[in-house]
Amino acid sequence: MLFYKAWIETRVRFLAGLVAAAVVCIFYLEQHAWLVSMWAADLQNPHGYHMKWMPLGIHEYGWYLWHYLYDNYLQQVWALFAILFAFGGLIRERNGGTVLFSLGLPVSRRRWLFTRLLVALLESIGLSLFAVLVIAVGSAAIHETFSLSQVLLHTALMVAAGVFVIAFGNLCYTLFPGNYLSLILTLTLLGAPYLWLQTYMQHMRYLGRTPWIGYLDFAHTMAGPWQITWTTTPWMALLVAWTLTAFLLMATVAHGDRLDY
């Protein structure tokens, strides 16, 4: 029954998430032909930009999907909605006035929290699978073929590393409930390091160095290499992500139990 309630509360956000993911996927599939032609033109004329990854982009559709979706925009949209799914819980009910009723039920605060997080995780998985569906249909429409297993592996990696984002979103909401403050604070506290680390690590990789801080670069962990095999999945980074998530969950549980309603 708790799932039923948690699902009702986040139903609208889930639908908005589906729409957003569909828009992003369709948009970049539609752009594919135009971008490839532009890169080809650039490579031809000597003055144009000659980027290392351009030939890959032209010939490898799989790489294109990975670069524009799983390494950039779909990942960011998915993370944003994973955070939004994690918002809510008893704290939100406090200013709704129904928290006394909820706490009156023989349900421990932890069970409330874990139900909310589980529903958020399931919705995030649903969102990412829906994106795969849109890619499949879109790719067929633009007559491009891609390896479904790679895309599914990327989805799995994104979600596996993404649990950190869900836990972080929930903790942030518990600490700064309501009045949209939690939304902009989560975007700042999570967005800034996410972007900064991504550019910094790209620069480092360009120089060929891989400092230890690379493990905190969630953008890269969630994206992983564009061709995932058993050895190339960033296991260490995943481990770091999971331990951090565990810490976050413990903090949320401890804070949640201590709260007065």
Added chain:
Amino acid sequence: MEIVLTTNSSHPHRFFATGSISICWKAWRESRGRFFSALVLLASFVVYAVITSPGFLSRYNTRFPDKTLLYSVYVWTGLFHYALQGLWVLGAFIVALGGLAREKTTGVALFTLGLPVARRNLFLIRAWVAWAEAVAFGLASAVLIPVLSAFVGESYPFFQALAFGASMTAAGLVVVAFGLFLSEIFEGEFTSPVAGLCTLTAIFLGYRAHTLRGWNVFDVMSATTSIDPKTQLLTGGFHWFGLTICFLISVVLLGATHAVIQARDF
């Protein structure tokens, strides 16, 4: 315990003045947290952009020697036309949220509506405070650029930064009005932010990738039409036409929101 009834309504207009000041304070009090976090977000981004600019510029120029990148071009394309503008849009939108629809769910709308303040004033004051906050953190971060550039050994004309900031926040009224509009239609705590963020990011990114190449509000905000293509600094001529269009759209949006509030029953 005797209760003494005192009714001195000698200065009715004074009540109006203090009334709207307290509504102002209430609007500020509600969005204060979001204002400061938006300010910090924008300021820290400007600091990051300016401090890493020398390294970036030198790297860029070594790789593409024939296309040297001017500092002013870097500032405009990187900040005013892309990242800073995007963050400002995000901040302005979130600051504009809240309002009577939101209060309805927390059950406090009846109290606010019980006050002797017309719904029109409640909304207009909140709109004005939201826009003032957006202008404040927009200008603050814009002005920060020339100040920090001195430290990094670059120079950026103070007046230019101020003009770009003013143009961004002035045309940005559309974004604030859009935020106000969404937050008054949807009661849910997350429906308006989610809907707003999705549409804004979709337009913002869509505009980048040539589908919406034509005129749109972001060009007006970054004053694309009145800058010198080479140095990307303002060339005096001010893009009045674009600004008036933006104000018109904002007025339409504010009018629509006002109508929604008047019609809504609490």
Added chain:
Amino acid sequence: MAAVIETIELKKNYGNHEAVRGLNLSVNAGSVCAFLGQNGAGKSSTIKMLLGMIHPTSGGGSIFGHRIDEERESLLIRQKVAFVAEDKRLYDYMSVGQIIHFTRSFFPKWNHALETQLLERFELPPERKIRQLSKGMRTKLALLLGFARGCELLILDEPTEGLDPVAIEDVLQIVVSLAAQGTTVFFSSHQIAEVEQVADHVLMIDHGQLVLNASMYEVQEEYRQIQAVFTDPVEERDLRLPGVERVKIEGHIASFVASRNVDSIVEHVRMLRAGNIDVLPISLKEIFLEKVRARS
């Protein structure tokens, strides 16, 4: 009769405001115990502490033997206790039928007969959204969700607040019939008439401290209002007798509120050459006003 609810030196501070100051109360099984107090006297804080919603600053308590400040045991408490909060708001997005179905899934001993009976007596339309219910209807729904849980202990925080007289009579009748079947009821209220009608034990709290803990029998049998007219003026000091709660002297007339051994007080007053002595019964309301006004 085992005590169902027990608190030992229960304290709660909000910052430097002491909401509850060392409360020792006990409620016996099968009794209908009323919890009277002004607004802000600490009633809701105490009730929320009993159910683990607020963590006590110090001291503790137990319900059915389970400690209230222990998260795991508080869960066991909430399986045996039906609670109806002071804030009667429920999930707006659910309908009446949905929320009943939702709550029923947590309580194996859910009383379906009582549920249908109350649904029709309170005239609650099952498919209407809670958002569209009036305050009174929402209160009736919250009470239904509490009564139908089939629990041994019922804790109600101002149950009849905002209800029409017909609904109040229904609620009191349900409380009385549940009490007659052995359910213990602990309810806070401002309606002293209701308390006198339904309760058999009274607890009065003021500024976080217990000022009265007596059964309704004691209150009606032992509490008396004594008025004596003295020929020559008398000092308040020598009227400070054991059992006298409060003395008020206006010129020749002294009025006492006595809580016990009224006979010895009357004898003593007669010895002080009092002229006319009247001994009158005192209503719960006057006791409440005396207790609260004396301390404020």
Added chain:
Amino acid sequence: MFRKPNPSSGVPIYVQLKEQVRHAIETEALKAGDQLPGIRSLAETLVINPNTVIRVYRELEQEGVLEIRHGIGVFVISRRRSRSRAEEMRDAQHLVHEFVDTLKKQGLAEGEIRRLFEAELAGEIQRR
């Protein structure tokens, strides 16, 4: 048969209920041997605390008005005793009539007589 007691009348509910039961017996609404309603049902109909009903039944049992047979119910004591009760009431009324006349002859107004009686009665309730 019984009216709901008035909680805000200042007179305790158990006193009101006792008077109602006595009145029902005196007006012979309840004849000897009749069974009174059960504790739970009376509590529910009058919407009062079950312990109050128990207390009224016990006190009336001590006064010899009712008889509680455990497990079966509560019954009015047999007719013989209650008839003499009615006669006692008539004699008492006669006595009061004469007494009031003598007080009036001494010049007391009706109000004063009534207050004297109430004070005496109140004092009498307290002494028992």
